[in-house]
Amino acid sequence: MIALLLGGASAFGLLVWHMQRRARAPVVLSFARLLPEPKPAARPEPRFAPTLPLTSIGFWLRIAAALGALAAMLINHDVLLAQSGEAVALRIVVDVTDSMSLPEGSATRFDAAKVVIANVLDRLGPNGTLSCVEVVPVGATIGQAGALAALHPLPEGGDAGLLRATAQSASKDCQPTHVLVLTDAVQPAGDWPEGGPVLIWHQIGAPVANAGIRQVTLTAPGLSAAQAGVNFEVDVFGLDLKPGLDLAGPGGKREVPLLPDPDRPSVLQGTLPLTKAGSYLAALRDGGAYGADDVVAFTVPDLPRHQVDWRLAGWKAPANLEPGAGPDVLLVAALDQITPADLARPLLATYDGWQGGGQAQAIGAFTEDADLRAGLNLDAFEAHAPMPLQAALPPGFVPVLTDAASGRAFAARRLSPPGLIVPAPVASGDDQVTNLSLTLFFDALSALTSGGTKLADSRWQDAGGRKVALAWKESDTARALAPTPTTAIEPAPRPAKPSPLTPYLILAVLALILTERVLALWPLMQRRSRAV
Known part of the structure; x- marks a missing residue:
């Protein structure tokens, strides 16, 4: 409307200007015509002046108009315009997930939700307090706002968190003073934003197992x-x-x-x-x-079945594992038999730790590694501990179980490619040592050959x-049914309405251009008035 008024005023002003009768130009004879032509200047005056026109009002008006036009193209922002009076701006969030098609009385839960909506609109409509209504369906995702008659339950599941997020979201077309949520889900816990619209969570559907x-x-x-x-x-x-x-x-x-x-x-x-x-x-x-x-x-x-490249002397590969070879197949071998190329593949390496039997040693720092400690008794391990690894760990391996005295590793792990280093199993000597060695080795082998879930x-x-x-x-159709909400939907002060900033920037640019033109024409208008 403002743009139309401004455009009409500009058009009327231009029409009046061009309808004026032009005054006859006065005839003036200059004595200079009787003199000879002056000599040309030795150095012509340049048309470009290096001095900035900082004192020119017209220059700054043109700069401001150009910046305003650029801002109108780049800025996508809304301003909030206050509205007077009281009204109800109602957002209705409707659950359209599949459980809303369950029977409720002689109809469905979704039909019961539509009855609640119709009653609310009938009560507010005749009083003239309903400024706008927005119906938003929510299933597995948030749907487009539309007419209630076109909605129906969808073959998909959802959750109450998305309903609450929809109730809180902003809207350009209908910024709500009240939000009515109709669903068979329980209202999520959490505080409602202070100063936000009034939330009415209406749960529908009797509990059924x-x-x-x-x-x-x-x-x-x-x-x-x-x-x-x-x-x-x-x-x-x-x-x-x-x-x-x-x-x-x-x-x-x-x-x-x-x-x-x-x-x-x-x-x-x-x-x-x-x-x-x-x-x-x-x-x-x-x-x-x-x-x-x-x-x-x-x-x-x-x-x-999992494949394994088995090179561990004195032991056979378990029957559950298939023989294999290649850079992606797990290699099981003694650490001193491994080549630099073998380090680039999945690896279970062993060292001679229990060959001399176990000895009492305190455990030092260790990592909570569920794979290695699944069946390992640490008290028994300390009473019959192996010798720690004396050689340096290969690149990428870090200790997960160490000796307190020397700080050297009993066991080490590498994440990528997966790898473990443990003492080699022994099958002779002390039964405690045999059981500990087999437990630690096969826990490591199981961790590296597990197909996972x-x-x-x-x-x-x-x-x-x-x-x-x-x-x-x-699935949870047996949740407790909350009491019917008693919060009344009463008129509230109209919320500020978002409005695009771009039209106001364009009007400001037009005003700057008009001002600059008036200032530029003003000296000419004064000279003409003096001539008349």
């Missing part, structure tokens, strides 16, 4: 496991559920024994060995109210085959 498959992991074969394995975690919400689990795949259909996790009473765990690669389908029996977390499809790739590429679906991404996030 449910169990769901939380994750599937695969264990590759190694020293400790001749076969690959699949591991399941099942969450149970509700006291009366006793779910079962079946696994169907290339080996046929098998039942997976489920046992309680000792550290997490609401979690059941199950493991089965796998003999074949291929596609598998795990399905819960008696999974409770929500069905989309009961079935998981996943694929098991080929999981070959990784998450399977899991795809959740219900019994009918409908796929639901991240369905395990929707």
Whole structure:
């Protein structure tokens, strides 16, 4: 509006200026016409003056206009404009995750949420206090604000943290005074920002018991496991559920024994060995109210046994490990037989530490290394300790278990490529020494040949085959239902409204250009008025 007024005023001024009748120019005869032409100057005066026009107002106005035009192109910023009066600017955050399609009475939880929204809008609309409404759907991600009628539950899981983040986010179109969140999730703990909009967290859906498959992991074969394995975690919400689990795949259909996790009473765990690669389908029996977390499809790739280049004299490689060779294959050999080229590959090196039997020695500094200390009794180790390594450690290795007297290493580790140095195992002499040497050596070998555990590429679906991404996030349908919020949505002072800064910069540039032109034309206007 301001730009239109300014443009109209400028156009009217130009029209008035050009409608003026021009005064006749006075006839003036100069006596200089009767004199001879002057001689040309010996040195012509240069047109460019090296002195800056610092005293010229027009110069500074042009500089300011140029800087303003540059700022209008580069700056993308909003200014907050205060608004008068009181109103309700309402943001409605609607949970559209898959659990909102669960039955609630004769309809669904999502239908119940729409009824709540309709009641709120009916109460605020006739009073004229509703300045704007913004409906934002939230599933696995934040959706685009739109009409409520176009929304519906999506086949995906989500979490309450994203709902809260959406409630707190800023908005250009409708900066809220009140935020209404409609979901079947529990409100996350945490303080609401001071001075922010009024938050009304309306939880929908009566608690119902449910169990769901939380994750599937695969264990590759190694020293400790001749076969690959699949591991399941099942969450149970509700006291009366006793779910079962079946696994169907290339080996046929098998039942997976489920046992309680000792550290997490609401979690059941199950493991089965796998003999074949291929596609598998795990399905819960008696999974409770929500069905989309009961079935998981996943694929098991080929999981070959670990290869090892075994060169340790006097000992045979375990049967669970396959012979192999190459720069990426684990080398097991005596440290004094290793070449510089061997140091560039995965390595388990041994030295003669227990050949003379064990001796009482105090342990010095050590690193909490779970792989090496898994089965090692440190008291027994101190009573029958080996000789520490006398040679210097190869590059990249650092001590993880040392002798207190000399500070030399009993064992050392390298992270990349993986490597361990331990005393060589012995099979004769003192039983304590034999047991300690075998424990330390095979713990090291197991650590370097473990296939590890990784998450399977899991795809959740219900019994009918409908796929639901991240369905395990929707499993807790037995959470306590919070009381219906009693906070009234009352008018509040209108929040400041963000407005783009660019139009104001453009208006400022136009004003500077107009001022500069008026100042430049002012002397000409004065001369014309004197001539008239």
